[in-house]
Amino acid sequence: MLLGETVRISLTSIRSNLFRALLTMLGIVIGVGAVITMVALGTGAQRQIDKQMAALGGDILSIQSSSWFSRGVARNQRTLTTDDAAALSRGMKHVSAVVPEINSRYQIKYGNQNLNITTIGTTPNYPDVHGFNFAYGNMFSAADEAARKRVVVLGAEIPEMFDADPAALIGRTIQIRSITFEIIGVLEPKGGFGWRNPDDDVWIPLSTAQFRVTGDEFVETISAKIAPTSSTEMAMLEIERVLRREHGILPGNDNDFAIMDRRQFAESRQEATQVFTYLLAGIAGVSLVVGGIGIMNIMLVTVTERTREIGVRKALGATRGNILLQFLVESTILCLLGGLIGLLLGATASALLARYAGWQTAMSTGSALMAFGFSATVGIVFGIWPARRAAGLDPIEALRHE
Amino acid sequence: MGGSFIDALRCVDLDIVPGEYVAIRGQSGSGKSTLMNIIGCLDRPTAGEYWLNGDRVSTMNDKQLARIRNLEIGFVFQTFNLLPRMSALANVEVPLIYSGRKRKHRFALASAALETVGLGDRMSHRPSEMSGGQRQRVAIARALVTNPSILLADEPTGNLDSNTGKEIMDLFDRLHDEGNTVIVVTHEQHIAKRASRVVRLSDGDVVSDTYMSES
Numbered sequence: 346m347l348l349g350e351t352v353r354i355s356l357t358s359i360r361s362n363l364f365r366a367l368l369t370m371l372g373i374v375i376g377v378g379a380v381i382t383m384v385a386l387g388t389g390a391q392r393q394i395d396k397q398m399a400a401l402g403g404d405i406l407s408i409q410s411s412s413w414f415s416r417g418v419a420r421n422q423r424t425l426t427t428d429d430a431a432a433l434s435r436g437m438k439h440v441s442a443v444v445p446e447i448n449s450r451y452q453i454k455y456g457n458q459n460l461n462i463t464t465i466g467t468t469p470n471y472p473d474v475h476g477f478n479f480a481y482g483n484m485f486s487a488a489d490e491a492a493r494k495r496v497v498v499l500g501a502e503i504p505e506m507f508d509a510d511p512a513a514l515i516g517r518t519i520q521i522r523s524i525t526f527e528i529i530g531v532l533e534p535k536g537g538f539g540w541r542n543p544d545d546d547v548w549i550p551l552s553t554a555q556f557r558v559t560g561d562e563f564v565e566t567i568s569a570k571i572a573p574t575s576s577t578e579m580a581m582l583e584i585e586r587v588l589r590r591e592h593g594i595l596p597g598n599d600n601d602f603a604i605m606d607r608r609q610f611a612e613s614r615q616e617a618t619q620v621f622t623y624l625l626a627g628i629a630g631v632s633l634v635v636g637g638i639g640i641m642n643i644m645l646v647t648v649t650e651r652t653r654e655i656g657v658r659k660a661l662g663a664t665r666g667n668i669l670l671q672f673l674v675e676s677t678i679l680c681l682l683g684g685l686i687g688l689l690l691g692a693t694a695s696a697l698l699a700r701y702a703g704w705q706t707a708m709s710t711g712s713a714l715m716a717f718g719f720s721a722t723v724g725i726v727f728g729i730w731p732a733r734r735a736a737g738l739d740p741i742e743a744l745r746h747e
Numbered sequence: 748m749g750g751s752f753i754d755a756l757r758c759v760d761l762d763i764v765p766g767e768y769v770a771i772r773g774q775s776g777s778g779k780s781t782l783m784n785i786i787g788c789l790d791r792p793t794a795g796e797y798w799l800n801g802d803r804v805s806t807m808n809d810k811q812l813a814r815i816r817n818l819e820i821g822f823v824f825q826t827f828n829l830l831p832r833m834s835a836l837a838n839v840e841v842p843l844i845y846s847g848r849k850r851k852h853r854f855a856l857a858s859a860a861l862e863t864v865g866l867g868d869r870m871s872h873r874p875s876e877m878s879g880g881q882r883q884r885v886a887i888a889r890a891l892v893t894n895p896s897i898l899l900a901d902e903p904t905g906n907l908d909s910n911t912g913k914e915i916m917d918l919f920d921r922l923h924d925e926g927n928t929v930i931v932v933t934h935e936q937h938i939a940k941r942a943s944r945v946v947r948l949s950d951g952d953v954v955s956d957t958y959m960s961e962s
């Protein structure tokens with residue numbers, strides 16, 4: 346018998362009990378929808394990290410105070426100072442540039458608007474080292490820095506946050522912690538940079554931050570650019586040696602700072618995301634299997650319910666193979682249909698998550714095909730047992746079935 | 748089953764030659780339907796043998812049996828056995844599907860068969876939307892549609908008025924005249940009279956087997 350005929354028979358029998366067909370499919374719909382959404386989320390996260398990786402220079406080390414244990418309690422104390430930064434900028438062989446950062450969130454006032462913005466006190470070489478370009482104006486100079494001038498450079502998104510035209514902002518003033526600063530530059534957007542978006546930060550001279558705003562000598566981070574001919578390891582060793590000397594750490598004692606290769610950090614984040622994606626997809630896959638078992642249950646009920654029909658078909662010339670194929674095709678159609686609906690559901694869910702929750706999602710044809718193939722497999726695997734039962738029925742007993 | 752065994756059929760030694768017209772009679776429960784099921788290759792005798800066209804049926808495989816049920820035998824069941832979720836036309840088409848006929852062909856054959864039993868205007872009705880007599884005629888159309896060489900009819904006129912019953916029996920006569928074998932279970936004298944041979948069953952035994960002279 347033709348496959349087309351079998352498909353038609355199956356469609357007729359599905360249509361004659363549409364509500365049950367929908368209930369049967371529900372497990373597959375949810376399973377496929379979940380797999381699609383999870384994979385889309387994972388792929389989205391992956392893409393975002395890839396973008397960040399591309400934005401990161403590979404040649405910058407990040408030095409931070411490390412938390413250490415004191416009487417069993419983790420202390421997250423700052424240990425890096427502007428003096429350390431100064432020491433690292435003198436006579437280093439493997440470090441070509443050093444950029445200290447003092448980070449704090451402050452109330453910033455423009456006109457009558459108040460916003461809480463991360464303010465970074467840093468040195469004039471910051472844009473060069475971190476690869477920022479100016480949309481308007483310039484970076485503050487070494488002279489500004491030496492004079493502790495009250496000048497500020499704005500991140501690309503700041504003008505918009507104050508509803509102001511970026512070009513017109515140059516020369517205007519804002520208040521940081523009630524201290525008036527003159528705006529001298531606006532950066533071009535750069536986008537995600539690890540865990541923060543730098544486009545909504547502002548930058549002021551390090552000395553200004555230290556003496557006029559925070560009032561202490563500590564810095565959060567020192568970025569060190571590795572010299573072009575040096576390796577990451579050589580730069581790390583050199584930095585470690587200098588800082589241990591500066592901090593007076595005795596041999597055998599632990600560092601009170603940490604040197605991180607941000608690229609390496611991003612790579613491990615990428616791996617973690619990948620593992621997480623597989624985990625989520627795996628859990629969603631389990632729901633697919635459960636959905637398949639649901640299909641099997643209903644198909645078994647269907648076989649029992651349609652015993653007489655099977656008897657009639659056999660009495661009229663259906664072979665074992667015909668019956669087997671009919672039930673197999675029926676469960677496969679159910680699964681494929683469920684897979685299709687699940688696909689649409691997953692695509693919608695990913696789109697909604699991207700739109701309203703702001704999560705990065707990326708649908709791929711690969712995951713769509715995989716979900717589709719998987720639901721077809723589920724249909725066949727979980728359809729085989731009921732179909733075999735149907736095919737094996739004795740015609741006369743099937744006809745006598747009430 | 749249940750503990751006690753009932754022999755639905757006991758001493759049945761029948762030889763039916765191609766082209767015969769046999770009427771089977773007997774009280775209710777005498778084993779007529781059981782015999783028909785065996786002849787129709789649906790049931791197998793627990794003891795004894797059934798040979799069809801020179802082949803022992805008990806040694807046939809699933810494919811061979813399906814082929815015989817599909818092409819050689821037309822079976823009008825006592826309880827009709829129509830598929831409830833399908834139209835009359837679709838019911839009549841079922842055996843044609845399994846013999847691999849094309850759609851267009853099937854439609855032509857099935858609608859012609861329904862016309863012959865007088866149901867040309869009820870083709871799209873489901874069994875539940877039809878009277879008992881109409882259902883019986885759908886079952887007859889389904890048995891005739893493959894133009895079988897052996898027609899088995901288990902009380903085919905039980906639900907029909909005498910006029911329609913006569914038309915159906917005329918149809919069977921025609922099939923017989925074309926050289927096919929017809930076996931009919933009936934309680935009615937005037938139907939049995941059309942047959943060339945009457946087999947009488949009682950409690951699973953053949954109690955009489957009479958050849959009638961053509962009248």
Ligand SMILES: Nc1ncnc2c1ncn2[C@@H]1O[C@H](COP(=O)(O)OP(=O)(O)OP(=O)(O)O)[C@@H](O)[C@H]1O
Pocket residue numbers: 745748753754755773774775776777778779780781782825
């Ligand atoms: N599946 C079965 N299990 C046990 N006994 C059965 C079964 N089918 C039929 N019988 C018995 O076999 C006997 C013959 O049944 P059968 O259906 O052949 O009778 P029948 O001659 O066709 O009767 P009727 O004229 O009422 O249709 C009956 O006594 C019945 O109880």
Ligand SMILES: [Mg+2]
Pocket residue numbers: 779780781825901
């Ligand atoms: Mg009977």
